[in-house]
Structure formats: C-alpha cells, structure tokens
Amino acid sequence: MFIYNPEFTTLSTKQKHKQITYVCNICTKKRIILFPAGMEINVDSRGLSEFVDIHKCKDDKLTALILFVDAQYAVRSQVPISSEEATTSTPDDFASIPVPVPRKSGLTKIKIDPPENFKASVINEIVVKDRLRQLQYSLEPKKTIEDRDVRIDSQFCFVNIYANVSKKTDVAKAKRWFKEIANLLEQTVHIKDEVFTLLISYLEEKLKKDSFIREFKELEILLNGSVTVPISTKQSSKDFYGRSGCIERKLTLADCNEYHKIILACLDNKNKNLLDIFSLMDSKMKLTYFLSAMYDLFCNAFIKLEKPQFFGTSDLE
Numbered sequence: 001m002f003i004y005n006p007e008f009t010t011l012s013t014k015q016k017h018k019q020i021t022y023v024c025n026i027c028t029k030k031r032i033i034l035f036p037a038g039m040e041i042n043v044d045s046r047g048l049s050e051f052v053d054i055h056k057c058k059d060d061k062l063t064a065l066i067l068f069v070d071a072q073y074a075v076r077s078q079v080p081i082s083s084e085e086a087t088t089s090t091p092d093d094f095a096s097i098p099v100p101v102p103r104k105s106g107l108t109k110i111k112i113d114p115p116e117n118f119k120a121s122v123i124n125e126i127v128v129k130d131r132l133r134q135l136q137y138s139l140e141p142k143k144t145i146e147d148r149d150v151r152i153d154s155q156f157c158f159v160n161i162y163a164n165v166s167k168k169t170d171v172a173k174a175k176r177w178f179k180e181i182a183n184l185l186e187q188t189v190h191i192k193d194e195v196f197t198l199l200i201s202y203l204e205e206k207l208k209k210d211s212f213i214r215e216f217k218e219l220e221i222l223l224n225g226s227v228t229v230p231i232s233t234k235q236s237s238k239d240f241y242g243r244s245g246c247i248e249r250k251l252t253l254a255d256c257n258e259y260h261k262i263i264l265a266c267l268d269n270k271n272k273n274l275l276d277i278f279s280l281m282d283s284k285m286k287l288t289y290f291l292s293a294m295y296d297l298f299c300n301a302f303i304k305l306e307k308p309q310f311f312g313t314s315d316l317e
C-alpha cells in the first residue's frame with residue numbers, strides 16, 4: 001500500500017536501501033519496494049520469500065499480488081489474488097516461471113502457539129483468515145462461550161477474524177481492536193508466525209483497558225515487527241538521560257535505564273528486526289513494556305523505525 005514519505009525517498013537516493021523493482025503483469029506498471037538498508041530477505045527451503053503488494057491495478061481495481069522474491073531481491077513470480085475468490089488465480093505467464101509456485105487451494109492452516117502461562121482471560125478462541133498470504137492462523141479454543149463471538153473483516157476484506165472472547169471482555173471494544181488488527185495485517189507486507197503468539201500475549205493484557213489510541217500505534221509496531229529495523233545512534237544514546245524529560249509519560253530512573261538498554265541494543269543496528277531486539281532484552285521485560293518504550297523512543301526521535309515501503313514509479317514523479 002503506497003504511503004508517500006519524502007524522507008525515505010531522499011534516503012534512497014543515497015543508495016542506502018536495497019530495493020525490489022518489478023513490473024505488474026496485469027497493469028504493466030513499474031512497482032518499487034524499498035527495504036531498510038541492512039534488512040536481509042529470509043528465504044524458505046524453496047529459496048523464496050513472499051511479500052504482498054496491494055496497488056491500484058488495471059481499470060483502477062485494487063489488486064493484491066503475492067511476490068515470490070529470491071535472496072538476490074529478484075521477483076521470480078507474481079500471483080494475483082482477489083478477496084472475493086479468496087484463492088490465487090493462475091498468472092498469465094505461469095508456464096514461463098522459472099521456479100515452482102505452489103498452487104494453493106484454500107488456506108494453509110497454522111496453529112498459534114499460546115503464550116507461556118496463557119490464561120484465556122480475554123480470548124477463548126481466535127481464527128485469522130489471511131487471504132493475502134493464503135494462511136489461516138488459529139488458537140485452539142480453551143472454552144467457547146455463547147454470544148461472545150466477534151467477527152470482523154478488514155477494509156478490503158482480505159483478512160477476516162473470528163474471535164470468542166471471555167465474559168470479562170467488552171464485546172464492542174473487542175470489535176474495535178480486531179478491526180484495527182485486521183486492517184493492520186492487510187497493510188503489512190510480510191508476517192512471521194511468531195507475531196501471533198506475541199499478539200495474543202499483548203491482547204491478554206491490553207484488551208481489558210479503556211484506552212486504545214496509543215495502543216493501536218504499539219500494535220502497528222508489533223505487527224510490523226518482523227520487517228522493521230530499529231536504529232539508534234551514538235548521539236541519541238548520549239542525549240537520552242538529558243532529554244528523557246521530553247517523553248510524555250513520567251519515567252522513573254529504573255525506566256530510564258530500561259529505555260537506555262533498548263537504545264543500546266539498537267545502536268547502529270543494520271539487520272536485527274524489532275522482534276530480534278525484543279528477544280535480546282532481559283526475559284523479565286514484558287512485551288507491553290517493550291512496545292510502549294519503543295513507541296516513546298520512536299516518537300521522541302531516539303530511535304528510527306525503518307520498514308519496507310512500496311511505491312509506484314508514477315508516485316515518485
């Protein structure tokens with residue numbers, strides 16, 4: 001999905017970022033994906049990694065393409081999908097594709113590993129149908145309670161979520177959360193399975209609370225975690241204690257020390273993604289605390305968050 005970011009374009013002219021360039025087989029438009037400078041593409045056993053590009057295609061119709069990208073940043077094939085059919089359609093030049101593309105019929109089912117000490121205090125059951133990636137993520141039901149169902153579609157209907165929530169949970173509020181999650185998943189170019197375990201753990205703590213404006217920003221950081229590279233500099237590490245007062249929430253000295261640890265973990269970072277940085281933290285640091293700190297540090301320019309961005313060439317003219 002295209003978001004124009006002039007800063008990012010300036011950076012790219014300095015050749016700091018790797019990029020994928022390809023021509024859409026349907027509308028013949030040239031498309032560009034810019035990656036954070038040090039981000040590696042993690043390929044699977046086929047030597048490929050899947051990315052999703054949604055753009056205004058032929059006849060202005062919004063189309064999603066799954067791109068199969070190799071380790072050299074070349075698009076080896078592209079498969080259009082539509083939210084109505086919910087299945088991949090055969091690309092026009094399928095026969096000429098040099099690598100085998102799995103013909104998926106229906107969605108591949110993946111079980112979400114429940115977080116450690118999972119209590120189902122908020123979510124009893126969840127099924128996320130992600131038609132962009134042809135995957136269905138589900139958490140085994142602990143117990144399903146009558147009339148506690150939430151069903152949500154994302155903006156363009158590529159992602160559908162079914163959840164059964166506990167009696168303690170406000171269903172209207174849960175709907176807002178799941179709508180946000182569905183929309184964010186639809187806009188995310190690449191997802192790692194482990195994000196769903198972290199998501200459940202995040203929701204267990206946050207869904208009971210009233211606020212969500214700030215939390216939705218943290219949620220966005222989490223869901224993009226596997227393709228976001230957080231970067232800090234020596235200067236931001238040096239300035240932190242002197243400038244930490246500009247952070248909206250009141251930080252104790254202990255907080256400041258934790259925040260500073262995160263800055264140090266991201267110092268001149270080139271290829272660790274946000275989830276890698278979280279795994280480097282003390283195991284006592286909670287995910288909610290980490291995300292909240294990351295958001296504070298990002299908003300106050302102590303840390304930059306770089307992630308892949310899509311452009312059409314006409315967008316840059």
Ligand SMILES: [Zn+2]
Binds near residue numbers: 026027029055057
């Ligand atoms: Zn197109």
